[in-house]
Amino acid sequence: MEAVMRFILRNGRSIAADISAKGLEVYTYKDRLGDNVHALASKTAEKDFLRRLTSHLIELYELPQQAKGSYKKTSH
Numbered sequence: 001m002e003a004v005m006r007f008i009l010r011n012g013r014s015i016a017a018d019i020s021a022k023g024l025e026v027y028t029y030k031d032r033l034g035d036n037v038h039a040l041a042s043k044t045a046e047k048d049f050l051r052r053l054t055s056h057l058i059e060l061y062e063l064p065q066q067a068k069g070s071y072k073k074t075s076h
Helices: 043-070
Strands: 005-008 014-017 026-030 036-040
Touching: 014 043, 036 043
Parallel strands: 005 036
Antiparallel strands: 005 014, 026 036
16 A cells, blocks of 8 residues: 555645555645645646546445455354
């Protein structure tokens, strides 16, 4: 799992996500605390980021669903 990073969408909204900025067109700068902030630099970069975010959220949702099926019911 990646470290949680902060991304800024083109409309100014901030999203924290454990998604890599690698391969995305971003401007990276440091905030007041010295943490990296990745501002998405183009419409294409924003679409790619949102696609990655959606895929990641689907994976997180599916993990508990898969785990439910692995438990066996027992009677007492």
